Amino acid sequence: xxxxxxxxxxxxxxxxxxxxxxxxxxxxxxxxxxxxxxxxxxxxxxxxxxxxxxxxxxxxxxxxxxxxxxxxxxxxxxxxxxxxxxxxxxxxxxxxxxxxxxxxxxxxxxxxxxxxxxxxxxxxxxxxxxxxxxxxxxxxxxxxxxxxxxxxxxxxxxxxxxxxxxxxxxxxxxxxxxxxxxxxxxxxxxxxxxxxxxxxxxxxxxxxxxxxxxxxxxxxxxxxxxxxxxxxxxxxxxxxxxxxxxxxxxxxxxxxxxxxxxxxxxxxxxxxxxxxxxxxxxxxxxxxxxxxxxxxxxxxxxxxxxxxxxxxxxxxxxxxxxxxxxxxxxxxxxxxxxxxxxxxxxxxxxxxxxxxxxxxxxxxxxxxxxxxxxx
Numbered sequence: 001x002x003x004x005x006x007x008x009x010x011x012x013x014x015x016x017x018x019x020x021x022x023x024x025x026x027x028x029x030x031x032x033x034x035x036x037x038x039x040x041x042x043x044x045x046x047x048x049x050x051x052x053x054x055x056x057x058x059x060x061x062x063x064x065x066x067x068x069x070x071x072x073x074x075x076x077x078x079x080x081x082x083x084x085x086x087x088x089x090x091x092x093x094x095x096x097x098x099x100x101x102x103x104x105x106x107x108x109x110x111x112x113x114x115x116x117x118x119x120x121x122x123x124x125x126x127x128x129x130x131x132x133x134x135x136x137x138x139x140x141x142x143x144x145x146x147x148x149x150x151x152x153x154x155x156x157x158x159x160x161x162x163x164x165x166x167x168x169x170x171x172x173x174x175x176x177x178x179x180x181x182x183x184x185x186x187x188x189x190x191x192x193x194x195x196x197x198x199x200x201x202x203x204x205x206x207x208x209x210x211x212x213x214x215x216x217x218x219x220x221x222x223x224x225x226x227x228x229x230x231x232x233x234x235x236x237x238x239x240x241x242x243x244x245x246x247x248x249x250x251x252x253x254x255x256x257x258x259x260x261x262x263x264x265x266x267x268x269x270x271x272x273x274x275x276x277x278x279x280x281x282x283x284x285x286x287x288x289x290x291x292x293x294x295x296x297x298x299x300x301x302x303x304x305x306x307x308x309x310x311x312x313x314x315x316x317x318x319x320x321x322x323x324x325x326x327x328x329x330x331x332x333x334x335x336x337x338x339x340x341x342x343x344x345x346x347x348x349x350x351x352x353x354x355x356x357x358x359x360x361x362x363x364x365x366x367x368x369x370x371x372x373x374x375x
Contacts, residue, residue, distance in 0.1 A: 018116070018138045025128045029339050040337035044361035047341040048240070049175075049205075049317050052357045053291065055238030055274070056284040062277035063270055074269035081272050084279050085246060089217055095249045097259045100266045102204055102232040102245025107133045108261040109167065109228055109247070113198055114139045118166040123152065125176050125319075125348050127202065130169035139166065145347070150311035150319070151179050154188065161192040168197060172216070173205040176343060176353045178313030183214040190225055198254075199227040204245075205315040207236035207289050208296075213314065217248055226250050228258070235316060236285050237278040242271040292316050296356045302366045306373055317355045319343075326352045329372070336368045 028047030035043055062068065078098035086093035099105040106129045114120070116138030122130040124143035131141050142165065144156045152174070161168050170189065173180040181189070186201075193199050201216040216229045232245035244267060249255035278285065300310050300318055310318035322329050326342035326349055333340055338361075343351040354365060 018136055022132055022135055023128075025132060026341065026344055028341055029334075034334060034337075034339050038334050038337050042337050044338045044357055044364050046355040046357050046361060046365060047339045047353075049235060049315070049355045050240045051235060051238035051288060051292070051316070052355075052361065053238060053288040056278050056281040058277040058281040058284070059239070059274045062273050068270060068273055070269065072269065074265055074267060074272055076264045076266075078267055078272055081244075081267075081275050081279075082246075084276050088279060089248065091217065091248055092252075094252055095255050097247045097249065097255050097262070098267050098272075099245050099247065099262060100271075101234060101243040102202065102230040102247070103129055104243075104262060104266060105228075105230055105245055105247040105258070106130065106169070106200075106202075107136075108258050109198070109200055110134050110137050110139070111261040112257045113167055119163075120167045120169065121157075121160045121165045122169040123157070123171065123174065125343060125345050125351065126169075127171055127175045130171070130202070134167065134169075146177055150177055152181060152185065154185055157189055158192045161189060161197065162194065164194050165197055167200055168193065169200045169202060171202040171204070173203075173209050173314040175202075175204060175315065176317070176341075176351075177319045178311045178315050178317065180209050180213055180314040183219065186214050186216070186219055190220065190223065190227075193225045197226070199225055200230065201227065202230045204230065204232045205235055206231055207285065208293065208316050209314040220250065223250070226254060228254070233275045233278055236289050237275075238288070239271070239274055239278060242274050243267075244271045244275040292356050295359060295362055299356060299362045299366065303369070306366070306370055308369065308373075317353050319351060319353045321350050322352050323350060326350055332372055333365070333368055336364065338365055338368055340365070
């Protein structure tokens, strides 16, 4: 017997149909489960785009200091962190909203802007929450596929943006594929945005982009287009476990409404303290990013020699077409103690996303793929 998504048989509960029908988020496998399934302790965690260098020593010092008082409530306004970000970005702190990861900011933007029946545009393959959060609000999501060359389809995106959706979620550098928009392409898409549309530029991987690429905050500075630029401390700064992200909003009223859509004590005290410390040790972050970029180039070249050509990447991961079921590949790699992310969006089930890890972890991935190809 089939049941409506609004009801659960036998207990009388009624669910929000928009939530009940949501697709699952494709999260990376945790290390404990990977060890249990593989029977190995030496797990190379290459699924969640974490920083293999960890985080700045300044972060650990801050968390071990008397400044961290876990028995006290955190500042709900994240005032000190917003002030530090305001100085760094040359943006009024009042235009910055801080979240429990930039993921919470995606949810807050969706909650603040969307009503049932609204339309959202994004790209596909997409970061899952660019689809999930709008769907949770009852919106319709229009997804623009990547090109055959694994890049942005600018013509199709421009056309979809000109149609006047409520929100455009645009990731650059692009998770999960890797490329970034150059300045002329970004400006072209910004110019397509009409009044009534909010452009959300997700720059979670901004620090990994090639030198000379566009800075979304700078490109949009003073622009009349309503916009939000999202960034995070999870990737380049290595604070994935603490969850700190932020939204730079085009105006004060937009920031106020997005802030109203989040919970009051959304960023914990440890996360705020760690983010301020990480921001103050920019040298550590830049050194780490330089190492990861070098490894990204080395691994991409090695995969190319194996006949596996990843998409152009300006992130800390590589995305490639395995040519066969990616779930089977991820299972085979797990047997070698290597965790990657098999992509599961319809039409892209042959694709794999692999984080750039330490040189030793990357060598394990290259060797394991070589063995599988040679079979």
